[in-house]
Amino acid sequence: MSSQEDQAVYSIGAVARMLDIPPSTLRAWEERYSVITPVRSEGSQRLYSRAQVEQLRFIKSRLESGASAADAHRLLSQEIAGERVAAAEEASGDARPLILLAERDSYAAGLAEYFLRTEGYEVAIAADAHQARLYFDERPPDVVVLDLMISGGAGFTLCADLVAKGNAQVLAVSAIDSAAEAMRLGAAAFLRKPLEPLTLASTVRDLLGTSALSRHARRTTASC
Amino acid sequence: MIERLPSGNERLDEILNGGLLQNAINLIVGVPGSGKTILSQQFAFHNATVEKPALYLSTLSEPLDKILRFGETLKVFDHNAVEDGRVIYEDLGRVLGGEGLEHILGAIEGYLKELRPGIVVIDSFRAFAAVSHDTPEFRKFLYSLTRLLAASATTAVWNAPYTREQAMEAAEFAVADSIIALDIKLVGAREMRVLQVLKLRGSSYRSGEHAYRITESGFDVFPRLADVQDRSPYELSEKRSSTGIDALDKVLGEGGYWSGAATMVAGPSGIGKTLMGLHFLFRGASSGEPGVLATFQENETQLTRVAESFGWTFSGSGVHVLSRSVVDIYIDEWVYQLLDLIEQTGAKRIVIDSLPDVMIAAAEPVRFREWMFSLTQRLERAGISMMMIVEVPELFQLRRISEQGLSHLADNVVLLQFVQEGPELVRALTVLKTRAMHHHPVVHRYDITEKGFVLGDVLSLTR
Numbered sequence: 001m002s003s004q005e006d007q008a009v010y011s012i013g014a015v016a017r018m019l020d021i022p023p024s025t026l027r028a029w030e031e032r033y034s035v036i037t038p039v040r041s042e043g044s045q046r047l048y049s050r051a052q053v054e055q056l057r058f059i060k061s062r063l064e065s066g067a068s069a070a071d072a073h074r075l076l077s078q079e080i081a082g083e084r085v086a087a088a089e090e091a092s093g094d095a096r097p098l099i100l101l102a103e104r105d106s107y108a109a110g111l112a113e114y115f116l117r118t119e120g121y122e123v124a125i126a127a128d129a130h131q132a133r134l135y136f137d138e139r140p141p142d143v144v145v146l147d148l149m150i151s152g153g154a155g156f157t158l159c160a161d162l163v164a165k166g167n168a169q170v171l172a173v174s175a176i177d178s179a180a181e182a183m184r185l186g187a188a189a190f191l192r193k194p195l196e197p198l199t200l201a202s203t204v205r206d207l208l209g210t211s212a213l214s215r216h217a218r219r220t221t222a223s224c
Numbered sequence: 225m226i227e228r229l230p231s232g233n234e235r236l237d238e239i240l241n242g243g244l245l246q247n248a249i250n251l252i253v254g255v256p257g258s259g260k261t262i263l264s265q266q267f268a269f270h271n272a273t274v275e276k277p278a279l280y281l282s283t284l285s286e287p288l289d290k291i292l293r294f295g296e297t298l299k300v301f302d303h304n305a306v307e308d309g310r311v312i313y314e315d316l317g318r319v320l321g322g323e324g325l326e327h328i329l330g331a332i333e334g335y336l337k338e339l340r341p342g343i344v345v346i347d348s349f350r351a352f353a354a355v356s357h358d359t360p361e362f363r364k365f366l367y368s369l370t371r372l373l374a375a376s377a378t379t380a381v382w383n384a385p386y387t388r389e390q391a392m393e394a395a396e397f398a399v400a401d402s403i404i405a406l407d408i409k410l411v412g413a414r415e416m417r418v419l420q421v422l423k424l425r426g427s428s429y430r431s432g433e434h435a436y437r438i439t440e441s442g443f444d445v446f447p448r449l450a451d452v453q454d455r456s457p458y459e460l461s462e463k464r465s466s467t468g469i470d471a472l473d474k475v476l477g478e479g480g481y482w483s484g485a486a487t488m489v490a491g492p493s494g495i496g497k498t499l500m501g502l503h504f505l506f507r508g509a510s511s512g513e514p515g516v517l518a519t520f521q522e523n524e525t526q527l528t529r530v531a532e533s534f535g536w537t538f539s540g541s542g543v544h545v546l547s548r549s550v551v552d553i554y555i556d557e558w559v560y561q562l563l564d565l566i567e568q569t570g571a572k573r574i575v576i577d578s579l580p581d582v583m584i585a586a587a588e589p590v591r592f593r594e595w596m597f598s599l600t601q602r603l604e605r606a607g608i609s610m611m612m613i614v615e616v617p618e619l620f621q622l623r624r625i626s627e628q629g630l631s632h633l634a635d636n637v638v639l640l641q642f643v644q645e646g647p648e649l650v651r652a653l654t655v656l657k658t659r660a661m662h663h664h665p666v667v668h669r670y671d672i673t674e675k676g677f678v679l680g681d682v683l684s685l686t687r
Binding site: 011012013022023024041044045046105107108110111114115193194195196197198 | 247274275276307308309331333334335336337338339340368371372374375376377378
């Protein structure tokens with residue numbers, strides 16, 4: 001994966017949740033003040049960098065201090081010019097959790113990958129059971145999101161095998177209710193497809209015991 | 225069972241057995257003007273949340289501004305929801321017109337990723353078929369879009385201006401998980417809006433056509449009253465309900481009709497059928513049984529005058545009036561007003577004045593019979609006594625009661641008619657049928673005085 005891909009990007013929904021600012025407000029600020037302008041993906045969705053999340057946090061703190069949105073953005077512009085707002089920690093070298101996504105459907109894989117990436121995770125996609133085994137052995141992930149129906153139902157066996165290796169937690173997913181079977185095979189959690197972005201992210205976060213964001217926060221606190 | 229999302233209209237949810245299918249493709253078809261856009265917006269506003277917004281995508285049928293302008297006139301349109309991003313309107317027409325079908329998938333995928341909507345409305349979907357170069361291209365697009373939506377936790381609502389027949393042939397029919405058809409049909413010289421579920425994957429639904437109206441409050445549906453026969457046991461009342469005419473109670477024995485019974489009162493114009501209904505209702509109300517007079521014949525002012533001439537007052541009496549003209553009436557809309565009023569007032573006695581008016585409103589004899597059967601069954605099982613008034617054309621020597629063969633639904637049939645007694649024309653009452661009671665079908669003379677019905681002697685009729 002390229003270094004660009006390794007950099008954390010956050011969706012407008014994730015940023016909204018992280019900072020408790022409605023997406024409509026984020027869009028309005030962008031249009032009105034043109035200070036924090038996230039890049040756009042090919043599909044035209046906004047991708048916020050870590051630095052931009054910090055800049056928005058700066059705006060929010062000024063608003064909470066009683067400043068108007070216009071004043072807060074003007075202050076931010078001055079801060080940026082004076083390079084006084086700390087840029088986000090560099091993602092390169094930052095050991096972000098790796099999620100192995102074993103999903104046969106390219107659309108489902110694409111959506112899940114996007115939702116996980118925008119939560120700050122590194123994602124590898126395997127389109128079949130064989131590829132999933134290769135990726136797993138090559139670079140053990142922190143969590144495997146495994147479609148049990150992959151490769152004609154080979155996901156059940158794969159689930160048991162990956163659990164037996166003991167390196168990763170398995171989040172089993174399926175379009176049919178296979179929760180009991182997944183648990184019997186040792187999966188740490190089960191989700192019914194289609195996957196809701198928030199549920200997927202929070203389940204992965206639960207399995208990791210922490211999120212990329214809180215890891216970042218801990219590092220920031222530790223360095224102070 | 226697939227989970228459901230409520231449609232924003234409880235009665236439509238009844239028809240759909242709970243609502244639209246969640247995380248599925250719901251197709252709404254209907255001729256232009258049938259209310260597809262209104263229903264879709266009602267659904268979007270009803271279910272949208274900050275976490276799972278509703279995304280409303282216009283295509284090439286109507287400009288987005290026009291959808292918004294007309295949508296704003298509805299009560300379901302919530303400005304706050306638009307401002308805080310719970311309902312997001314976007315124009316896909318730009319992509320479709322400028323770049324064609326191949327870019328639509330990318331654009332929708334972008335919206336799914338960035339906005340993470342719980343609901344995606346596409347209005348109208350038929351525009352995609354219109355801009356595709358050929359059928360294979362459209363089918364390929366349809367398959368890809370279906371896969372994309374299936375992969376996301378999104379409930380899709382597609383609008384398309386198809387008739388019911390066209391919908392059956394359309395490629396969208398196969399991929400849709402539910403299909404609701406809206407139609408406008410002619411009943412006599414008037415238009416009637418009808419909704420029909422054509423498909424609901426993995427679930428039962430209320431079949432047939434259901435009337436609906438579009439008001440400023442949005443989409444209101446009246447599920448076709450067509451209950452199947454309920455064979456489960458229920459408790460029959462041991463009580464009698466006085467007719468309100470003491471002498472008639474004696475004729476019937478034990479003090480009147482069985483409570484919960486259906487009684488048909490038939491007779492020509494001016495014979496006193498409505499008066500018999502008023503006797504029944506006011507006697508009930510005075511003994512703690514509220515009642516409803518559901519009438520198409522007279523309005524409340526006229527009825528008040530009639531009642532007062534016999535010493536009754538509606539106000540505070542426990543007798544409620546549901547007055548409605550037969551003009552532009554939907555019998556299922558009316559019956560829900562009646563059932564709602566029964567529930568609100570705790571009514572135990574109902575008088576319908578008159579049955580032929582309901583027959584006219586129903587337009588079709590078969591529909592009228594199933595409607596009548598359902599209503600009778602519901603009231604009977606709820607222990608509510610019903611009196612159905614039927615006007616007959618003959619003043620004398622009645623040969624048949626033209627009530628579409630419904631007298632078998634009635635537990636009791638009372639015939640009122642004029643008979644000639646020497647040079648005098650007198651009113652006569654005959655109890656033709658009583659269920660689970662013994663009576664002699666003799667003809668009683670009766671007079672109408674300021675106290676109402678006064679039952680007289682048995683008439684000896686000779687021809």
